Amino acid sequence: MEGERPTGVTIMVILSVIAGVIGVIGGISLLALGALGAGIGALGAGMGVLALGFFTLVIGAGQIVFALAAWSLKSWAWALGVIVLVGNICLSIISGALYGGWGSRVVSIVVAAVVLYYLNTRRVKEVLRRA
Numbered sequence: 001m002e003g004e005r006p007t008g009v010t011i012m013v014i015l016s017v018i019a020g021v022i023g024v025i026g027g028i029s030l031l032a033l034g035a036l037g038a039g040i041g042a043l044g045a046g047m048g049v050l051a052l053g054f055f056t057l058v059i060g061a062g063q064i065v066f067a068l069a070a071w072s073l074k075s076w077a078w079a080l081g082v083i084v085l086v087g088n089i090c091l092s093i094i095s096g097a098l099y100g101g102w103g104s105r106v107v108s109i110v111v112a113a114v115v116l117y118y119l120n121t122r123r124v125k126e127v128l129r130r131a
């Protein structure tokens with residue numbers, strides 16, 4: 001039906017909001033930690049954590065914007081979703097390689113990959129691109 005949101009899109013929106021909120025909180029936390037580290041003299045490590053925090057915050061905010069756009073069936077939601085989800089996967093791999101903690105990283109990668117796969121199904125592409 002024209003303009004009707006598939007149930008899978010609703011699930012995708014919920015997952016993206018959850019991941020986005022976690023990303024924003026994590027990004028802000030990493031920014032604070034990086035500033036603290038740079039402030040106490042560990043400038044190199046502090047700057048690395050600041051950079052990771054910035055990118056985490058951007059990806060988290062992007063996921064929230066994507067979720068809102070997908071909920072509203074905006075035509076640009078598909079492109080934003082692909083960019084943000086690929087960025088999320090890359091960020092998870094980089095932060096896992098640098099800092100370890102692969103358990104949560106693997107979950108993040110799998111969820112992002114599943115949402116990215118669903119986003120590329122014909123039905124979702126049709127719904128989001130014709131909106």
